[in-house]
Structures are given as C-alpha cells and as structure tokens.
Amino acid sequence: MKGTARDVFFERIRDALNRSQQPTREPLVVDHDLIRRGKNSVPEDPSARSSLFKERAIAVGMEVSCCKKNTLNKSMVDRLIRAGISSVLLPDDPLLENDSTQLLQDAGIATHDNGIDIDQLYTEVDCGITVAIVAVASTGSVVVASSDRERRLASLVPPNHLVLLPESRIVPDLIDLSRSSAGQTAPLGGSGALPSCLTIVTGPSKTADIEGVLITGVHGPGRVDILLLEGC
Amino acid sequence: MKPTSTPRSVDGEPTLFPTGVHDIRTRADLFLQDHDLQGAVREATTLKDQARRDALGEAFGNDVDKLRSIASEIKRHTIDHLDHYLDQWISNAQAAGTQVHLAIDAEEANRIVVEIAREKNAKLCVKSKSMVTEETHLVPQLQAAGVETVETDLGEFIIQIDDDAPSHIVMPMIHKDRKSVARAFERELGARYTEEPEELTRIAREHLREKYRQADLGISGGNFLVSESGSVVICTNEGNGRFCTSAPKTHIAVVGIEKVVPGFDDLSLLLHLLARSATGQPLTCYTQILTGPRRDGELDGPTEMHVVLVDAGRTRILADPEFRESLSCIRCGACLNACPVYRKATGHAYGSVYSGPIGAVITPLLQGLDKNPTLPEASSLCGACHEACPVAIDLPRMLVALRGRTRKRRGTLGERFGLTLLRWSFSSVFMYRISTGLQAFFMRCISGESDRLRSAPGPFSGWTRERDLVIPDRRSFRQRWRERGGSTR
Numbered sequence: 001m002k003g004t005a006r007d008v009f010f011e012r013i014r015d016a017l018n019r020s021q022q023p024t025r026e027p028l029v030v031d032h033d034l035i036r037r038g039k040n041s042v043p044e045d046p047s048a049r050s051s052l053f054k055e056r057a058i059a060v061g062m063e064v065s066c067c068k069k070n071t072l073n074k075s076m077v078d079r080l081i082r083a084g085i086s087s088v089l090l091p092d093d094p095l096l097e098n099d100s101t102q103l104l105q106d107a108g109i110a111t112h113d114n115g116i117d118i119d120q121l122y123t124e125v126d127c128g129i130t131v132a133i134v135a136v137a138s139t140g141s142v143v144v145a146s147s148d149r150e151r152r153l154a155s156l157v158p159p160n161h162l163v164l165l166p167e168s169r170i171v172p173d174l175i176d177l178s179r180s181s182a183g184q185t186a187p188l189g190g191s192g193a194l195p196s197c198l199t200i201v202t203g204p205s206k207t208a209d210i211e212g213v214l215i216t217g218v219h220g221p222g223r224v225d226i227l228l229l230e231g232c
Numbered sequence: 233m234k235p236t237s238t239p240r241s242v243d244g245e246p247t248l249f250p251t252g253v254h255d256i257r258t259r260a261d262l263f264l265q266d267h268d269l270q271g272a273v274r275e276a277t278t279l280k281d282q283a284r285r286d287a288l289g290e291a292f293g294n295d296v297d298k299l300r301s302i303a304s305e306i307k308r309h310t311i312d313h314l315d316h317y318l319d320q321w322i323s324n325a326q327a328a329g330t331q332v333h334l335a336i337d338a339e340e341a342n343r344i345v346v347e348i349a350r351e352k353n354a355k356l357c358v359k360s361k362s363m364v365t366e367e368t369h370l371v372p373q374l375q376a377a378g379v380e381t382v383e384t385d386l387g388e389f390i391i392q393i394d395d396d397a398p399s400h401i402v403m404p405m406i407h408k409d410r411k412s413v414a415r416a417f418e419r420e421l422g423a424r425y426t427e428e429p430e431e432l433t434r435i436a437r438e439h440l441r442e443k444y445r446q447a448d449l450g451i452s453g454g455n456f457l458v459s460e461s462g463s464v465v466i467c468t469n470e471g472n473g474r475f476c477t478s479a480p481k482t483h484i485a486v487v488g489i490e491k492v493v494p495g496f497d498d499l500s501l502l503l504h505l506l507a508r509s510a511t512g513q514p515l516t517c518y519t520q521i522l523t524g525p526r527r528d529g530e531l532d533g534p535t536e537m538h539v540v541l542v543d544a545g546r547t548r549i550l551a552d553p554e555f556r557e558s559l560s561c562i563r564c565g566a567c568l569n570a571c572p573v574y575r576k577a578t579g580h581a582y583g584s585v586y587s588g589p590i591g592a593v594i595t596p597l598l599q600g601l602d603k604n605p606t607l608p609e610a611s612s613l614c615g616a617c618h619e620a621c622p623v624a625i626d627l628p629r630m631l632v633a634l635r636g637r638t639r640k641r642r643g644t645l646g647e648r649f650g651l652t653l654l655r656w657s658f659s660s661v662f663m664y665r666i667s668t669g670l671q672a673f674f675m676r677c678i679s680g681e682s683d684r685l686r687s688a689p690g691p692f693s694g695w696t697r698e699r700d701l702v703i704p705d706r707r708s709f710r711q712r713w714r715e716r717g718g719s720t721r
C-alpha cells in the first residue's frame with residue numbers, strides 16, 4: 001500500500017464524521033422491490049420475460065434470433081453467413097458441440113480457439129463468439145464473464161460479437177443479478193468468488209461525441225447478435 | 233469556440249485551467265458572444281434533458297420520484313457511514329487481490345500513480361475517462377515522468393490532441409464542432425481532412441487500437457465501489473474503458489472515496505438511474521464489474537490491479553453538515569443539461585473541472601470559496617437541477633448557503649435603498665399597486681413610442697444588456713381581468 005497509512009486516512013474520515021470510536025451502524029433498509037414494480041417489469045412468467053428481453057435488446061441496437069438447442073450449430077452458421085463473417089473466435093464451452101468447428105469450417109468460416117495469438121485476434125478475427133452467463137430482461141442486457149473458457153478480449157476486439165444465450169439464464173431485472181431465484185444462484189453476491197471481470201453488455205459500442213451524431217463500433221464491436229436458445 | 237478564436241486567458245487567468253481567483257461573470261461574457269457555441273450547447277443539452285425524462289418516465293412511470301428518494305437515501309446512508317463501508321471495501325478488494333493505495337490530496341494521488349508506472353517500467357499508458365484524474369491533473373504528471381499517456385474516450389482524445397479541456401461531465405467536447413476535429417486530426421495525426429463524423433471516428437479507432445496493443449499500463453476512473461465485494465464498477469459506451477482495463481498488464485483505477493455503495497442491490501438501482509439520467513439509455517453499453525486482477529486459470533486480463541482512493545477535499549465536505557449531501561453526486565450531468573445558466577454560459581465559463589450547478593457547489597468546496605467567489609452566483613435558483621438530479625441533491629439550497637458565506641458584507645447604499653423600496657412595495661396590496669403602476673409609468677417614459685425597452689439607464693442597464701424588456705400595457709392585469717368579466721376578491 002502506497003500513500004497515506006490506512007489508520008491515518010480513516011482517522012480523517014472519522015474526524016469528519018465526528019466519531020471517535022468504531023461506528024454503530026444502523027442498517028440500511030430500503031424497498032428495492034419498488035424497482036421491479038415499475039410498470040414495465042415482468043416478474044415471473046418465463047415466456048413473457050423472454051419476449052421482454054428480446055424487445056429491449058432490439059431497442060438498444062442488438063439483433064436477436066432464436067433457435068432450439070439441437071439446431072444451434074445450423075442457426076449459428078446461418079447467422080454468421082448472413083452477416084458476412086469469414087472468421088470467428090470460439091469459446092471453449094460445453095454449449096458448443098464437438099462438431100461445431102467442423103460445421104463452421106465446412107461453411108467456409110475460419111475458426112480460431114483460445115490459443116490464438118493476440119496480434120491475430122486484432123487482425124484476423126471478424127467475430128468473437130461468447131456465451132452469456134446471465135441476461136437481464138428489463139434492460140435487454142447480456143452478461144459476459146472472464147473465465148478459463150473465454151477471453152475478455154473475445155467480445156471486445158473483433159468488429160462483431162455473437163452471444164449465445166440459453167433462455168433459462170434470463171432474469172427479470174438487474175436486482176436479480178444479486179438475488180438467487182428458483183434453481184439459480186445469483187451471479188453477483190451470495191457465496192463464491194466473482195470472476196475478475198463481468199461485463200453487462202447493453203448494445204453495440206457507440207459514441208455521440210462529435211456534434212451528437214450517433215456512431216456505432218467506436219472501439220468495441222459495432223454489431224452484437226444474440227442467439228437465444230429456447231427451452232435451454 | 234475554436235482554439236484559434238478563444239483567448240488563452242480571461243482577466244489574466246488561463247481560460248481552461250485558471251489557478252487563481254476568477255469571476256464567472258467576465259468569463260461568461262466571453263462565451264456569450266459565440267453564437268455557434270450557444271446553439272450547439274443549447275441543442276445538445278435540450279435533447280439530453282428530454283431523453284432523460286422520456287427514459288425515466290418510460291421505465292418507472294410515477295415511481296420515478298420514489299426511486300430518486302431511495303437512491304438519495306442509499307447514498308446518504310453510505311456517506312454517513314463512510315468509515316465502515318470504505319473500510320469493508322478495502323478489505324474485500326485486498327482479499328480479491330487488488331492493491332489499494334490511499335491519497336489524501338491530488339499531489340499524493342498523482343505521485344502514487346507515477347510511482348506504480350515507474351515500478352512497472354511503463355512506457356505507454358492508455359487512459360479512459362475519469363473526472364477525478366481531471367481534478368488532480370494526472371496526465372501531465374505521467375507525461376513528465378516519461379510515460380506517454382493517451383486519452384482513449386473519443387471526446388477526451390480529441391480534446392487532448394487539440395490542447396483543450398472538457399466542458400461537460402458526460403459530453404466532454406460539447407463545445408467543439410466537427411471542423412475543429414477535422415483540423416486537429418489533419419494537424420496531429422497526419423490524417424486526410426474530412427468533416428464526416430463516421431470517418432473521423434474510424435481514424436481515431438485505428439489510431440487508438442495500435443495504442444491498446446502496445447500499452448503496458450491502463451488507467452480508468454470508477455463510477456461505483458461495491459463494498460460487499462470490493463469491486464470497481466465502470467460505466468462506458470465506446471468500449472475504450474474495457475480496453476484500458478483488459479489489454480495492458482497493469483490496471484490502475486483512480487476513484488474518489490465518495491463512490492462507495494453498500495452492495496449489489498443498491499448498485500442495481502443506481503445503475504438504473506445513472507445512464508437514464510445521463511443520456512437516456514437504460515444502461516451504458518458496457519457496465520464492467522471489476523474484482524481484482526486476472527484469476528488463476530482466466531485466459532486474459534491485467535496481472536495487477538491497483539486502486540487509488542482519493543480524498544482531495546472530500547473529508548472537508550464530509551465534515552460540513554450543510555454540504556455533505558453534495559458527496560452523493562453520481563456524475564450523470566443531468567443538472568448541467570437542465571440548467572439555463574449552464575446552457576448560456578457553457579462549461580468553460582465555470583473555470584473548473586466540474587461545471588453547471590453541481591460544479592458551482594463542489595468546486596468552491598473542494599478548492600476553496602476564496603478562489604471561486606462568484607461560482608455560487610451562477611444560478612437563477614429556478615430549481616431545475618434539483619428536479620433533474622437522480623439522487624435528489626438539493627443544489628439550490630446549497631447555492632444559497634454558499635452565497636451566504638461569501639456575502640458577509642452589508643450592501644452598498646444603492647442596494648440597501650433598492651431593497652427597502654422593494655420591501656415597501658410588497659408590504660400591502662395598496663403599496664404593490666402603486667409601485668407596479670409607477671414602474672410601468674417610468675418604463676413608458678424611457679421607452680418613448682417603442683413597445684420594448686432596449687437599453688435601460690444607470691444601474692438597470694445590466695438587465696437590458698443581453699435582452700429586451702417588454703413595456704407593460706397601460707392597463708394593469710387586474711383592470712383587464714375585470715374588463716373580461718373575471719371575478720376578483
């Protein structure tokens with residue numbers, strides 16, 4: 001620890017708070033559920049939640065298409081070809097079946113795995129494919145995490161980002177990220193260490209810095225596609 | 233306000249970063265003459281102000297004010313127990329492997345960052361937007377220490393290469409037009425001259441990608457510190473913040489101590505309010521929750537994460553019950569967009585890193601009222617900032633309180649005489665009628681045939697310098713009301 005010592009630093013804060021000893025802290029009691037009672041929140045019904053997610057994700061500029069688990073590979077290839085993508089970075093995720101790589105290559109799409117050289121990632125990959133650990137219906141967001149399966153840079157460096165999202169991972173609201181619900185543990189809070197980086201993605205990279213003109217794809221991906229796996 | 237036309241100094245003080253006593257009135261006069269600037273700022277702030285109302289209304293309907301008061305309660309509670317939550321944050325951050333450093337003032341904060349850069353033998357630093365590093369003027373210190381430091385937010389990048397300063401918390405280059413960007417890119421990057429925003433953005437993208445690849449140090453700010461997990465939360469739109477915190481080996485976040493919130497429940501509400509208040513988005517494109525450096529097994533990310541917690545005057549505000557509330561600010565910029573004075577005077581008139589109503593309150597508190605004696609005057613006290621604030625900070629109350637601290641003197645003879653007349657005129661219905669009648673009479677005498685008064689005499693000339701005064705009708709409102717058959721008591 002550089003700079004001022006912890007006790008000196010806290011002495012100043014306690015002085016400012018006019019406290020001499022350790023504080024007796026009153027608990028913070030607020031009605032967080034009010035957020036969810038907002039007129040647009042969809043609490044429990046999974047299909048309503050799923051359609052709200054789609055609507056909101058599209059509203060913030062992402063593309064959403066749906067498929068079943070057993071047609072994942074085919075849908076993924078269709079999606080990539082339609083977007084004109086010729087090379088991808090694949091995650092090391094059990095959601096993708098063994099033959100995924102082969103199918104992509106058969107369709108003329110070059111595949112890279114996590115062993116990719118960083119320079120290659122910057123120059124040769126059109127699209128990073130990642131798997132969402134959770135998604136938020138009320139804001140239309142998908143959450144990606146740093147892990148031993150996915151690079152942080154996979155969803156950042158290539159100009160396109162394809163997110164695979166199992167439908168069951170959609171939660172109603174941001175607040176549910178920190179609250180366990182039926183059959184699911186909360187990605188934030190509770191026990192278990194957090195990954196070093198969780199990113200809540202809500203739209204493609206954008207800016208309006210120059211005269212308020214909206215431009216996508218500033219530093220991060222200009223296009224985000226979500227493939228929603230129904231009943232999965 | 234192109235760099236070629238704006239004088240480098242006003243009243244003997246630098247225009248962009250005045251160090252001594254400066255007066256917003258003389259500075260505002262300068263910016264009021266620039267009609268292009270006025271138009272651009274008015275348009276951008278009006279749009280963002282409307283976007284905020286629409287986004288909050290659409291998401292929360294009539295519950296908006298209830299949510300604002302809960303958010304305000306969360307921040308107030310945390311600030312009132314800052315010793316507890318900050319201490320808990322430090323312990324949790326350290327447990328996650330983050331190296332925490334404590335800085336009492338701006339100099340110490342800069343010194344710590346430079347020291348880490350030296351230890352890591354850093355040559356190139358990529359930096360994302362951070363208000364607190366603007367406050368401490370960190371970048372020149374790093375440059376002086378031989379670390380090339382590049383701002384990577386598009387607006388901040390343009391401002392850096394054009395030797396300018398941000399003039400809005402969220403829209404840093406609100407005062408610059410595409411032509412000035414085109415000239416700067418041509419001059420500094422050797423790019424072909426183009427005024428197309430899309431093309432200009434692409435030029436910056438290519439230039440900065442090279443920097444991300446080569447950088448050995450990344451610096452960011454932090455929007456929130458989550459006490460229960462020791463996380464730093466960063467909200468950005470462009471993706472440059474993600475690069476700065478993911479690509480280089482070392483990441484340093486510089487964060488003010490007031491940014492702490494208790495837990496993720498609380499964070500979720502503040503996130504719901506922050507982006508909607510700032511730009512009308514439900515969330516910024518990227519909300520990163522960073523908890524320590526790269527874990528064992530993770531494929532990439534920085535191997536060291538440092539957080540510098542900065543006091544720099546915040547404990548002084550904390551100790552002052554009248555102004556403690558100002559530490560609740562989440563830097564959304566909504567009060568700037570709503571403020572009629574900010575819209576006219578524009579950001580640089582304030583001569584401080586923080587402009588608008590929140591700047592007029594916290595700048596004198598952080599830097600001393602003696603250096604910024606006129607900033608609290610930069611408000612009509614209309615209350616728009618209070619209504620716009622997502623954490624319901626009572627800015628008008630604090631502006632009045634600050635004025636009270638500068639106005640210990642008695643008024644001049646003229647001021648006291650004027651106020652005595654005003655008091656009489658409001659003392660009874662009869663006196664009020666007499667006084668308004670006389671005012672209208674005198675105004676008609678001065679204006680002659682015209683229905684507008686374009687230049688008032690003597691001490692009243694200040695009022696007509698920037699606008700015309702409409703001459704009242706010969707008949708009073710009450711007379712006309714009666715003529716239309718309206719009832720009177």
